Amino acid sequence: xxxxxxxxxxxxxxxxxxxxxxxxxxxxxxxxxHSAKLNMMAMKVGDEALFYHSNIGKECVGIMKIVEESSxxxxxxxxxxxxxxxxxxxxxxxxxxxxxxxxxxPALADMDLIRLxxxxxxxxxxxxxxxxxxxxxxxxx
Numbered sequence: 001x002x003x004x005x006x007x008x009x010x011x012x013x014x015x016x017x018x019x020x021x022x023x024x025x026x027x028x029x030x031x032x033x034h035s036a037k038l039n040m041m042a043m044k045v046g047d048e049a050l051f052y053h054s055n056i057g058k059e060c061v062g063i064m065k066i067v068e069e070s071s072x073x074x075x076x077x078x079x080x081x082x083x084x085x086x087x088x089x090x091x092x093x094x095x096x097x098x099x100x101x102x103x104x105x106p107a108l109a110d111m112d113l114i115r116l117x118x119x120x121x122x123x124x125x126x127x128x129x130x131x132x133x134x135x136x137x138x139x140x141x
Contacts, residue, residue, distance in 0.1 A: 005124040006039065006049035007113055008064070008087070017051050017061045020089050025067055028121075029075045029084045036121035040085050041070045048090065050124065050132065052113070059096035060132060064089055093136035101140070107131050 008028060010016065020026045031037055043049075043066045051062040068086035076082035102108045108131060112122030124132075 004042070004044065004047045005126060005129040006043065006047060006066075007052050007060070007111075007122050007124050008049045009052045009054040009120045011055045012053040012057060016053060017089070017092065020051065020062075020064065020087065025086055025088045026064075027084050028087055029073050031073070031084075031120055032076075032082060033118075033120060034081075035116070036119055037081065037083055039119075039121045039123060040083050043069060043085050045069060048129075049087065050129075051089075053096075054120075057096070058099040060093060060102075060136070061096050062089060062092045093133075095136055095140060097132050097135045098140075101135060102132070105131070105135070 028040070031040060045066055045068065047066040049064045049066065050060045051064050052060050064087040066085055067088045070083040070085050073080070073082040073084045102111065103114060108114065108128055111124065111128050112119055116122060
């Protein structure tokens with residue numbers, strides 16, 4: 001199966017990109033939505049994800065790699081269905097790509113981020129991934 005791409009949201013004042021950099025490998029925990037959980041369960045080692053700062057900033061800031069597939073979430077009640085994955089930073093984007101930019105770009109109109117705005121872990125199609133990376137390499141505006 002080929003590499004899959006994802007977008008994972010976190011509030012930067014709870015767990016931000018800089019914290020992931022400091023840790024080296026982070027545990028993506030606390031997800032309490034069944035659709036997001038199913039997406040995490042579909043992740044494979046080597047898949048990549050955009051790190052998205054939600055609520056504050058509302059922007060894609062970096063790329064992470066899935067380094068450990070789903071396992072039970074130790075922060076959840078025992079016997080619950082919630083899972084974690086472990087992620088490691090790959091690199092910071094050349095510049096953040098904002099939600100405003102993504103919403104304004106017709107090529108990204110079908111992204112889970114737009115269609116399922118409350119979803120904290122969503123799929124990113126390969127062409128959307130490439131487009132966001134290209135945006136991050138060009139000046140804003």
